[in-house]
């Protein structure tokens with residue numbers, strides 16, 4: 001019985017610490033969907049599929065929590081998103097949900113070094129430097 005109790009409390013405490021994608025979807029529908037679409041459609045704020053592709057989960061969470069103090073560093077010229085009165089856990093959950101929409105992230109693209117190549121024009125003997133990606 002004691003063992004069961006210990007594992008039960010462990011289970012409860014780990015689930016509240018971790019973000020929950022299912023709960024995050026609910027938070028999205030109730031608090032963000034009026035302004036943010038998923039997979040296009042157009043809203044007041046940017047589509048969350050693009051946000052998931054370009055932003056880290058922590059950035060999404062921080063922006064959702066405090067858009068006013070972050071809009072400049074996110075390169076917006078003005079702030080139209082309101083500060084929403086949600087719990088910390090709800091911000092975590094919704095950020096997890098948004099991030100899960102796009103498992104392939106912009107920063108995963110490997111940049112290949114470009115090579116320089118000299119091309120010579122046979123007619124006037126002029127050389128031009130060209131950059132290639134191989």
Ligand code: HEC
Nearest residue numbers: 031032035044045051060063064067071076078079080081
């Ligand atoms: C009343 C409309 C509105 C609501 C509701 C709203 N947002 Fe926004 N959101 C915006 C607008 C507009 C922007 C563009 C920047 C700004 O105005 O602050 C934005 C920007 C963002 C960004 C930055 C995106 C980026 O990568 O540049 C995130 C993240 C974000 N919102 C998350 C959320 C989350 C999560 C919720 C719900 C919990 C939510 N927003 C609810 C309007 C809204």
